[in-house]
Amino acid sequence: MTEWVVLLHVTVAFAFVAGIVGRDLTLHKARTSEDVNVAGALVELAGRFERTLIKPGSFAVLLAGLWAAFAGHYRFTGSGDVWLLVSLILYLSNIPFIPLVFLPRGRVFERALVHARARGAVTPELSAAFRDGAVAFARAYEMVTIAAIVVLMVTKPF
Numbered sequence: 001m002t003e004w005v006v007l008l009h010v011t012v013a014f015a016f017v018a019g020i021v022g023r024d025l026t027l028h029k030a031r032t033s034e035d036v037n038v039a040g041a042l043v044e045l046a047g048r049f050e051r052t053l054i055k056p057g058s059f060a061v062l063l064a065g066l067w068a069a070f071a072g073h074y075r076f077t078g079s080g081d082v083w084l085l086v087s088l089i090l091y092l093s094n095i096p097f098i099p100l101v102f103l104p105r106g107r108v109f110e111r112a113l114v115h116a117r118a119r120g121a122v123t124p125e126l127s128a129a130f131r132d133g134a135v136a137f138a139r140a141y142e143m144v145t146i147a148a149i150v151v152l153m154v155t156k157p158f
Contacts, residue, residue: 005071009064016061017146019053022046024139031130036116039126043113062091062130083152090145097138105135 023046030042068085069076076085109129116126 002068005068009061012057012060012064015053015056017145018074019057020142020146023037023049023054024143027130034122036120036122036126039122040113040117050110065091080158082158083156086158087149087152090149093137094142094145097141101134101138105129105132108132116152 025047026042028047030039030046033039033042063087074081074084074087076082107125109132112123112125112129116123
């Protein structure tokens with residue numbers, strides 16, 4: 001049974017990461033668009049990745065991972081299992097970005113997009129919102145931690 005739980009965890013993780021990559025690539029394309037209607041449509045598509053794969057996937061990958069750890073009788077601090085605790089800490093370290101960066105900066109971004117659509121052009125405010133340094137840092141951190149977790153899960157170095 002453990003193999004099936006691990007397979008579920010890996011499948012959910014693939015969907016979660018696909019959502020993150022899809023969202024980020026879509027937002028990159030939106031950021032470079034000079035047409036506010038195209039940018040707006042791409043932002044809406046990015047939102048679909050967020051709603052259908054990332055938000056539910058973030059909970060599902062955590063729950064499936066914990067289930068897999070318990071099904072495999074891993075100890076979070078046992079000899080040879082510390083990689084699991086480090087992976088969990090890395091994963092959870094992304095959570096503060098939600099209330100501290102993504103939610104408040106998302107509201108600023110949405111106001112800038114509404115204003116730009118009303119003017120019919122990409123505005124300096126929208127361009128600035130697309131290039132928000134805090135959001136860029138948080139997204140980069142998210143990708144680095146995901147990559148580190150994959151390395152830890154595959155190599156189980158400690």
